[in-house]
Amino acid sequence: MMDLSLAGAFRFWQRNLLIFRKVFPYTLPENFLEPVLYLLALGLGLGAYLREIQGLPYVAFVAPGLAASAAMFGATFECTYNAYVQFYYHRSYDAIVTTPLSPEDVAVGEVLWGATRSVLYGTAFLVVVAAFGVVRSPWALALPAVFFTGGLVFSALALAFTAVTPSIDLFPYYFSLWVTPMFMFGGIFFPLDALPGWVQTAAWFTPLYHLVRCTRAFAFGTPLGALADLAWLAVVALALLPVPAVLLRRRLLQ
Amino acid sequence: MAVVKAQDLVKRFGAVLAVDHVSFEVREGECYGFLGPNGAGKTTTLRMVCCNARPTEGVLRVFGLDVRQHAREVKGQLGVVHQAVTLDDALTVRENLVVYGRYFGLSWAEARRRAEELLAFAELAGRAEDRISRLSGGMQRRLMVARALMANPRLLVLDEPTTGLDPQARHAVWDRLRQLKRAGVTQILTTHYMEEAEQLCDRVAIVDRGRIVAEGPPRALVERYVGREVVELQAAEDGALAGALAQTLASLAEGVEVAKDRLFLHTQDGEELVHRVRALRLPVEAVVLRRATLEDVFLRLTGRRLRE
Numbered sequence: 001m002m003d004l005s006l007a008g009a010f011r012f013w014q015r016n017l018l019i020f021r022k023v024f025p026y027t028l029p030e031n032f033l034e035p036v037l038y039l040l041a042l043g044l045g046l047g048a049y050l051r052e053i054q055g056l057p058y059v060a061f062v063a064p065g066l067a068a069s070a071a072m073f074g075a076t077f078e079c080t081y082n083a084y085v086q087f088y089y090h091r092s093y094d095a096i097v098t099t100p101l102s103p104e105d106v107a108v109g110e111v112l113w114g115a116t117r118s119v120l121y122g123t124a125f126l127v128v129v130a131a132f133g134v135v136r137s138p139w140a141l142a143l144p145a146v147f148f149t150g151g152l153v154f155s156a157l158a159l160a161f162t163a164v165t166p167s168i169d170l171f172p173y174y175f176s177l178w179v180t181p182m183f184m185f186g187g188i189f190f191p192l193d194a195l196p197g198w199v200q201t202a203a204w205f206t207p208l209y210h211l212v213r214c215t216r217a218f219a220f221g222t223p224l225g226a227l228a229d230l231a232w233l234a235v236v237a238l239a240l241l242p243v244p245a246v247l248l249r250r251r252l253l254q
Numbered sequence: 255m256a257v258v259k260a261q262d263l264v265k266r267f268g269a270v271l272a273v274d275h276v277s278f279e280v281r282e283g284e285c286y287g288f289l290g291p292n293g294a295g296k297t298t299t300l301r302m303v304c305c306n307a308r309p310t311e312g313v314l315r316v317f318g319l320d321v322r323q324h325a326r327e328v329k330g331q332l333g334v335v336h337q338a339v340t341l342d343d344a345l346t347v348r349e350n351l352v353v354y355g356r357y358f359g360l361s362w363a364e365a366r367r368r369a370e371e372l373l374a375f376a377e378l379a380g381r382a383e384d385r386i387s388r389l390s391g392g393m394q395r396r397l398m399v400a401r402a403l404m405a406n407p408r409l410l411v412l413d414e415p416t417t418g419l420d421p422q423a424r425h426a427v428w429d430r431l432r433q434l435k436r437a438g439v440t441q442i443l444t445t446h447y448m449e450e451a452e453q454l455c456d457r458v459a460i461v462d463r464g465r466i467v468a469e470g471p472p473r474a475l476v477e478r479y480v481g482r483e484v485v486e487l488q489a490a491e492d493g494a495l496a497g498a499l500a501q502t503l504a505s506l507a508e509g510v511e512v513a514k515d516r517l518f519l520h521t522q523d524g525e526e527l528v529h530r531v532r533a534l535r536l537p538v539e540a541v542v543l544r545r546a547t548l549e550d551v552f553l554r555l556t557g558r559r560l561r562e
Contacts, residue, residue: 015342091338094336095341098332098336099329099357100357101357254267
């Protein structure tokens with residue numbers, strides 16, 4: 001049985017926003033600075049030795065993908081470590097579910113907040129790299145909505161993991177076995193065409209692959225080519241949203 | 255109508271029976287306490303009242319509403335003070351109050367106004383801009399109480415409200431709770447301090463191993479099960495007192511309880527009993543006369559001391 005109030009979820013989202021306004025400087029290194037370092041090291045350093053990829057200078061090829069990864073990391077850190085610490089160490093969720101808010105409100109509010117962080121980090125990164133001439137189309141203005149859709153998927157997956165993990169020590173597995181492979185083989189650094197077919201098939205089942213394709217298409221003004229990817233993200237986001245809600249109810253209510 | 259009504263309430267966690275067919279009623283305006291050792295089922299009972307644990311069997315109505323079906327309505331009229339500090343450390347004292355009020359549907363303006371009132375009530379007005387980690391344990395607990403009051407609850411639920419506090423901080427919290435009781439706020443609390451139960455509660459339920467073993471006003475319980483006074487004998491040597499001695503003394507007192515190297519004699523007239531015990535010249539190190547407390551009731555009813 002689901003007991004969800006959107007007003008409740010929104011109030012929880014507002015709480016997270018209020019907290020974020022105070023702590024965001026501490027979140028910048030891992031969520032924002034790291035993609036910038038990748039861009040400088042690979043885009044400019046390695047890129048100097050590469051010919052064009054798909055008709056683009058390497059730095060222009062790699063930048064939108066890194067924006068997508070910033071969106072992924074923003075949502076994923078929020079719904080793994082941040083959520084876990086509040087949940088298990090500060091016991092904030094225990095307190096909140098004795099107010100009219102239900103565990104479902106908390107779960108959905110948290111997922112919406114994770115997606116909001118995707119928008120913030122993905123967009124901020126794009127604004128910075130616009131200086132490299134990689135944003136070439138007004139379609140890029142639609143990218144915050146794209147990041148939000150992708151962020152819902154990353155947040156729901158991460159929060160589902162957080163709701164069932166017996167220990168904070170298991171998060172490295174989530175990152176090493178799921179987030180990092182997506183990051184490496186999601187089409188950010190090289191097209192997947194040259195890899196064996198099964199790698200491309202596997203990539204199709206991961207959200208980052210689709211978000212990278214969307215981001216690149218919108219940044220270069222060819223959004224039609226990425227509509228299927230956007231649809232993939234939207235359908236999966238809707239399908240996954242109830243999962244952390246059900247798991248959190250089970251964890252919070254005895 | 256009772257604010258809380260439980261009938262044959264049961265909570266099982268797998269094979270463990272945490273709450274075992276408990277029945278009780280909390281009336282409008284009273285302070286009702288659950289007194290018992292850790293693991294007696296006090297917190298689990300409270301969690302069910304807060305709709306955070308589902309009863310396995312039995313009836314539990316809060317404000318006349320079934321907690322299984324009307325969780326949101328029930329929780330909207332509760333103020334809960336948790337055993338652990340569950341404040342948001344990244345937020346200031348004032349923000350903690352305002353954000354909490356928002357969960358109950360207060361507008362930002364209402365929540366801010368109410369927060370100012372409660373900052374004054376908790377004597378935290380001067381600390382409104384501080385982060386939580388800069389407050390003392392006593393201040394944090396006062397803030398927890400203030401936070402629970404944000405939406406003017408009909409029922410205040412307190413799970414060990416003063417555990418871990420020093421005596422001054424404890425009295426400061428007690429003062430607030432008495433003030434609220436005078437204002438007519440119904441309270442239900444758990445504690446393992448008999449002094450707390452005697453200070454705050456109109457009625458207490460003494461719980462042990464998931465069951466209520468006695469219920470009533472604190473003084474009445476003490477009178478009924480123990481009497482007015484207790485003479486406590488401390489053995490000179492370990493284990494020397496029990497057994498035979500208890501039998502000798504049983505005829506002198508109205509009740510005798512043995513706990514390790516101590517004997518507790520229940521009586522209406524303590525001084526007289528002390529004289530008679532001294533005259534026996536027993537191998538005891540100390541003879542102490544004191545007022546009977548709820549702890550004696552607990553020992554009498556369960557054969558164990560409360561704080562062990």
